Amino acid sequence: MEKITEFTYLTTIYGNEKVMTINDLKNRMVVSEITIRRKLKKSGAITSYNKNGRFYTLPHIPKFDSYGLWSHNDIRFSKHGNLNQTIIQLINQSSSGLHAEVIGELIAYQPHSLLYKLCIKSAIQREKLHGRYVYFSIDEQLYKSQLNKYTSLQTQYIEDDISCIIAVRLLIEKIRRPKYSLSHLVGILHRENIKISELQAKRFFEKHGIEKKTPDLR
Secondary structure (H helix, E strand, O other): OHHHHHHHHHHHHHOOOOOEEHHHHHHHHOOOHHHHHHHHHHHOOEEOOOHHHOEEEOOOOOOOOOOOEEEEOOEEEEOOOOHHHHHHHHHHHOOOOEOHHHHHHHHOOOOHHHHHHHHHOOOEEEEEEOOEEEEEEOOHHHHHHHHHHHHHHHHHHHHOOOOHHHHHHHHHHHHHOOOOOHHHHHHHHHHOOOOOOHHHHHHHHHHOOOOOOOOOOO
């Protein structure tokens, strides 16, 4: 009952606002910071995983996507918790592991240093496959499933030639976004349900002299 009371009270305080800081709330509530934090905790408020965790939203406000992520302008929230917890869950939920660039695109943050630290702490694991790091779950059974799926997909993609339509779409994205990495370009096509692997795209560009061969793409 107390939780419902706190939630109802904060809903009134928020009004039409979707996110607020402690200072914003202090100006409206005229109580101590300790009291505000207590009420936020009891109401189930969610803390932003960026902006140093300064922003809070109430649990009924976010419209989380299929990855459990939501943003208000450039303020990002995750139903999984903080940034580390979010990265771990994104990797665990993936069917075939994730590249750093894909993770970075999802969370709108360069994750390389965090991924390294999580690997050191054995919260996730990585394998260098086809010259690039792929991040997998630490759970052994899930890891094996993800690795098998990744290997199967890459083998299938390598063996299959890309169609003219896919080649044209890939070239269009390259022209539109010349500074984008190969991973980002492929990610854009994936979101449009266009099936192409980074290896296929890399081989296509190299074959036509669009990009020089590189020994290691990360």
